[in-house]
Amino acid sequence: MKKLLGCVVMSIGFMIFSAATVGAGEVTGELASNPWQFTIEPYMWAFQLSGAVTVKGKQEKVKLDLTDYPTIIDELKLLLSGRFTIQKGRFGVFYDGNYLKLRDKFNGRMVSATVILRQGIEELGGMFRAANWAVGKENKKNLSLDLLCGARHVYLRGEGSATVPMLGVSLEADRTRQWVDPFIGGRLTLGLTKKTSISLRGDVGGFGVSSNFIWNGLVEVRHYFKKNWFVSVGYRGMNTDYEKGSFKYKVNYFGPATSVGFTF
16 A cells, blocks of 8 residues: 555656646647647557466466467457547547457367457556647647546456266356556657657556566557548557465567547
């Protein structure tokens, strides 16, 4: 609890300090008077995996690349992912969730087995528009800085069952692992044209609350093709470094991402 409280205090201090140092670039009252803004953004993250998982002293390498996706699509039973943002002036809150369910079944003469894997990665946080700058000599572009603070929840569940009809034996197993990590970070957004922008987000967390140290990064290009509709393409990387007892989960996620969103 002391570690969690310390992270919260540090995060608040980071946001206050950064806001105090933006100087001339501080957001004016014009932004603060903006109306409420809501954004719904379903997305697809084609992540790859590399790392290792250790259970009771036995380590297994984890590797997944895009060539494995044809097999995964056959096993995929459910995929949900999306972002939801509420913003008012300089302040906002956001939720980002990604959930998938895989199921593999084997029917043999001697043994029948079923394995179900579930994974969820979600984050809830707040953001603060610390500054806006006009950059460039002619046709100045807008550059903004958002400070981020929140928590990321990782959920893993594995279920397995096996049956040996000739022996009349059935076995079942069900194990869940989940943890929550605080994070702090920021996002820079540069307007390239009136309808297109590029943003770079980065955050770090863990701080020993659950994981030792974690990082997450996203570079993204967004284009509005109508007044409130937009599409984006980007690349995201994220690592996990969780350890509790004999269980260790040290895995990197990385891959392209794309989305379609609506702001109202």
